[in-house]
Amino acid sequence: RKEVEQDPGPFNVPEGATVAFNCTYSNSASQSFFWYRQDCRKEPKLLMSVYSSGNEDGRFTAQLNRASQYISLLIRDSKLSDSATYLCVVRDNNNDMRFGAGTRLTVKP
């Protein structure tokens, strides 16, 4: 079993749609959680950290469920510029960062 698992997609949605991605992790002692965005052939860039109480940044909402060991990312009012691959990243109790393989999103006009 992979340490961090994501649905690879692709998710194809129209502009203005709401889309949600889930990610599960296997190490229950994991410490920190992140969502990164990666454009084609570019480096991953930090989108947002994920806090236990859930957090929001504009159109993006991240939630953490420690009991079920999953993290979610909700994107509201999708824009064409949101098209990218979204990586779920977990820092485990050994301080190692574990990356999911990514979920690909395409937003269409």
Add this chain to the structure above:
Amino acid sequence: DADVTQTPRNRITKTGKRIMLECSQTKGHDRMYWYRQDPGLGLRLIYYSFDVKDINKGEISDGYSVSRQAQAKFSLSLESAIPNQTALYFCATSPVDRTYGYTFGSGTRLTVV
């Protein structure tokens, strides 16, 4: 200028050749990492360094070596390149505070023929 700079951006090399990928940073971070990315596999850790005198193997270090020349510089070498080392390579840095994520360089696309 980018906070984390990788050179070269693209490289094609022949099987058996030695190649070095370089990374430099202006973030002032102590921690530096080398990852490779393959389609469908996500990023996998090759080597990491917590300071100039501290070098550690990651999950896929075979066939690779590293050198931490200074706090700001961390290079990755492929001693004898083979085709299955064709991948996108990223350098990353982070502060000691584990609540922060990584800052990545723009990547090196390496093709071994």
